[in-house]
Amino acid sequence: MKNIKQISYSSIKNLLIFNNMHPISNLKDNEIFTSLNSLNNANENELTFFNDISQTNILKNTKAKACLIDNKDLKHLPSSTKSIVVKNTYKAFAILSNLFSVKSKSTGNISKYSLIHNSSSLKKNVQIDSFVEIGHNCKIGENVIIKSNCKIGPNVIIGKNSIIYSNCNLQDCIIGSNCVIKSGSVIGGAGFGFDPRSKITISHIGNVLIGDNCNIGSNTTIDRAVFDSTIISKNSFIDNLVQIAHNVYIGDEAIIAAQTGIAGSTTIGNNVMIGGQVGISGHLTIGNNVQIAAKSGVTKNIKDNSIVAGFPAVDIKRWKISSIKLNKL
Amino acid sequence: MKNIKQISYSSIKNLLIFNNMHPISNLKDNEIFTSLNSLNNANENELTFFNDISQTNILKNTKAKACLIDNKDLKHLPSSTKSIVVKNTYKAFAILSNLFSVKSKSTGNISKYSLIHNSSSLKKNVQIDSFVEIGHNCKIGENVIIKSNCKIGPNVIIGKNSIIYSNCNLQDCIIGSNCVIKSGSVIGGAGFGFDPRSKITISHIGNVLIGDNCNIGSNTTIDRAVFDSTIISKNSFIDNLVQIAHNVYIGDEAIIAAQTGIAGSTTIGNNVMIGGQVGISGHLTIGNNVQIAAKSGVTKNIKDNSIVAGFPAVDIKRWKISSIKLNKL
């Protein structure tokens, strides 16, 4: 929820400079902003940003006190609104959004309505909310926050500064530092593995590794490996209701949108962008820097730097042509 | 579960009349029914209904004591079964289903195994089950039921008579009156927003608004807005495992089937019907009275009153033709 703050332009400027951005502005250092808001709704005490030319008419009528804006768009800014000129307005907005909000910080409080098994250990300043059970053999890092109704364990390590939202289930997994695990996600459950005829279940003795700075969406499921590890590498962002099957490997910096599913043992390179509702078959190799359009079904390996779409997924240009022709059949 | 009741025809008749239906029947007012049941399974003490001509043979053999039926289908009713003739048998069935079941009513009991922050307030006759934590700054309306293991808060308002089933997570949201939120749903989590290159997360200071009389399915996720609100308007029904991204607007009376996903900032009009597993891209405008067939992928704006299907979604007639031709290629 919106918090009324008193943030001076000098604070804004310093934070942008700290992030290697170089703002140029007609604001004075001691001018104050109470909040960050959308072009539409920002008032005369608020900061806004412009990064979408389809909103030029809204920009022309903004009531904001000042706007993060690219030099080329300055001409559309009403005279009543001051400017903070930066090159990447969206990045500047992301940086400043954290200045204007209250970041969750561990209270260091362990609820008396939580249970922690004596084989598990907590580093300093951990917050554990009510109705949380931490089972066998867990190690919880400094400043970690675990919200209510989570089950953690057995065999879970959580790195420092990570936040686990309510009703999550983590077992047999190692979570890096500075991660955010949203509500209702299930990490480390046994994979969908069995002998198809006899229906004898395969015991999964592996785990899940999630690198530093990862973000896992609400009600997402990530199954543990048969042996070894299902891996999500550092700086990866995974949206809500995503399914990651056992023994999948995902490289650094992945972006995976909601309701996508990745079947067992598929390997995905670094810097991939995967749209929503994509399905990827098992035992495939997806290269680095691959982009997969929403709703695609990937059935074959994909080379580095490819952009694919459709089902079965093909080069996106090829897909666009056949989509158009299909509708003219 | 089935409850054996003693409901007289006069009660049935009065409830239908109260709902502006005008039943005509050969039943006497004091005839008694113990339950409502399917055509197949209803016994000689039970009421049933007929609304599907593919079940005409089942109707001919029903053992039910009486049947809700359209006048034109009366000829198929066996002589041992009496009739309650109405125009919309399905609506009559829906109305009466609530007469024959036990509706959840708040017990007014606050479990001693729940926690309520002192900045939050409850109106009269609220039921809070065990292992529920209500955090900062919440207002819970009259007769609300919150089932076990929910986390509510911070910044949640729930309107009167709403029911929140177990293991839900609600934060930064306003829920209307007479809503049903099914188990495991996550409402008000931060959206999937970040600067794609630097991976700097955008702090979401908005919330979620859900209008009166809405129904949200199990394990569904609805993310809060960056600023402002993600909105589901009144009388909308959303099924299980649906994803609604940040800043989506959905008008009144929407029906959205399971596993559909709607990407960020899309605006949807009133009275839409959206099938299961549909994907809708971000920043689109979908008109009023639009129908979207199951498994469609919507990539463009849709005008009022359109019916679309396929991926990319097109007019449903066009899609049917190309689907047939595709399979003859």
Add this chain to the structure above:
Amino acid sequence: MKNIKQISYSSIKNLLIFNNMHPISNLKDNEIFTSLNSLNNANENELTFFNDISQTNILKNTKAKACLIDNKDLKHLPSSTKSIVVKNTYKAFAILSNLFSVKSKSTGNISKYSLIHNSSSLKKNVQIDSFVEIGHNCKIGENVIIKSNCKIGPNVIIGKNSIIYSNCNLQDCIIGSNCVIKSGSVIGGAGFGFDPRSKITISHIGNVLIGDNCNIGSNTTIDRAVFDSTIISKNSFIDNLVQIAHNVYIGDEAIIAAQTGIAGSTTIGNNVMIGGQVGISGHLTIGNNVQIAAKSGVTKNIKDNSIVAGFPAVDIKRWKISSIKLNKL
């Protein structure tokens, strides 16, 4: 997580023989294995298995002490690795995976932080973890394990030896023996049923029946029937994030992969295999032994023994041809 064990070849041999497999090996009865591991990672104290010819080069370099292998592949086994020759190496692996892991067994402990309604009963040796509420009218079978933060009830019967993982919600359902219900699943919630115009909700007085030896994935939702029962028959395996609507019937031995959705009142025969992200319309009849490829959309009845793919789903050979031709348009 991996447990270091001391398992002799004679134990391995006896367990395989007990399962009607007939191993032939150059191992001595008293040779010891500490674990089961992948071809890649198995060390000189560990057992591995080979069932995928694409991994022949990995086999040639395995460091494992011994390998479960088919007679025809023996020629690729390095001389340092001994052999256990069986016909179905994957089945043998599945069987032995349970010998090398620690199976969850009820501790018989009822947490003092759980609540059990006095209308409910537990058979002997039930384990109930913390923050579990068991509501009205439940019967929990012998040796059942219910992990933390579950809500069970009202009207739930759970057969012996079943395990319910954390944060599940079970109401109005009967679960067979030896079932595994993974975290976050919701079984027995009311179905998505209402009169579409008046939005009057249909009271669901039915339940869900799940047969013996079934496996239900994490965050999967299975709605209860309007009347009667939604049914999943014995020995069925359902993956994560699957949606099963009200009044669906699924026969024995089904395998249903992640994120599939089955709409209301559809009937599915025995021995079906359904890939991930499949959608099946309501009120259909799907025959026995049907296979449905991942991402298919099934809109019509399917005869016994068919293999279908695509949307709308057609014979898989037909689909493959039109997929290829589509991309040449």
